[in-house]
Amino acid sequence: xxxxxxxxxxxxxxxxxxxxxxxxxxxxxxxxxxxxxxxxxxxxxxxxxxxxxxxxxxxxxxxxxxxxxxxxxxxxxxxxxxxxxxxxxxxxxxxxxxxxxxxxxxxxxxxxxxxxx
Amino acid sequence: xxxxxxxxxxxxxxxxxxxxxxxxxxxxxxxxxxxxxxxxxxxxxxxxxxxxxxxxxxxxxxxxxxxxxxxxxxxxxxxxxxxxxxxxxxxxxxxxxxxxxxxxxxxxxxxxxxxxxx
Numbered sequence: 638x639x640x641x642x643x644x645x646x647x648x649x650x651x652x653x654x655x656x657x658x659x660x661x662x663x664x665x666x667x668x669x670x671x672x673x674x675x676x677x678x679x680x681x682x683x684x685x686x687x688x689x690x691x692x693x694x695x696x697x698x699x700x701x702x703x704x705x706x707x708x709x710x711x712x713x714x715x716x717x718x719x720x721x722x723x724x725x726x727x728x729x730x731x732x733x734x735x736x737x738x739x740x741x742x743x744x745x746x747x748x749x750x751x752x753x754x
Numbered sequence: 755x756x757x758x759x760x761x762x763x764x765x766x767x768x769x770x771x772x773x774x775x776x777x778x779x780x781x782x783x784x785x786x787x788x789x790x791x792x793x794x795x796x797x798x799x800x801x802x803x804x805x806x807x808x809x810x811x812x813x814x815x816x817x818x819x820x821x822x823x824x825x826x827x828x829x830x831x832x833x834x835x836x837x838x839x840x841x842x843x844x845x846x847x848x849x850x851x852x853x854x855x856x857x858x859x860x861x862x863x864x865x866x867x868x869x870x871x872x
Contacts (some may be wrong), residue, residue, distance in 0.1 A: 672860075679758075680847075
């Protein structure tokens, strides 16, 4: 089954304790991205990746890191989490953004609810 | 920069009735894509319908249709014959089609929570 898999689904941690949220897709998508969802703000892009070893900042990258060493995986790293990073996180992927393919829909993972105390 | 606005935080509809969710957007681009996503309590993001800006014909998917008004920068979603399973949060989203601003990013509205009453 074609899917984007995020883990964990729920995570509670304390300020400053490094954590990683994993994301994996099995659709051979080149494009992957991370979003955070907050009430009244919708979803906002954190980072994205056009291909292996190519990553770039989205709209709200502060406090986050990503890596893209393999095509299928795109982990989100919080080196020193803070309470303002408490949010619902989504990983998403699609075929590359090249001409004619940018209307290919984003496939979303099931979300990770992160609470930082 | 592009923005998407959903001015209705909450809406309700009687089962079997029709409801329209509003969305407006701001852009200087001429070529782009618009989407409606549904997010039920399970948190899953489900694509409901999409519209290419170059197409004048409004997209339709079964009970879901859009009213795309390019000049007015409006993209409303109509749900006909509402069902209990339609209860969810709905997000309107914009994606650039090409050019230097094309990062593949979806720009989302704030969301509208739809309640369906039996």
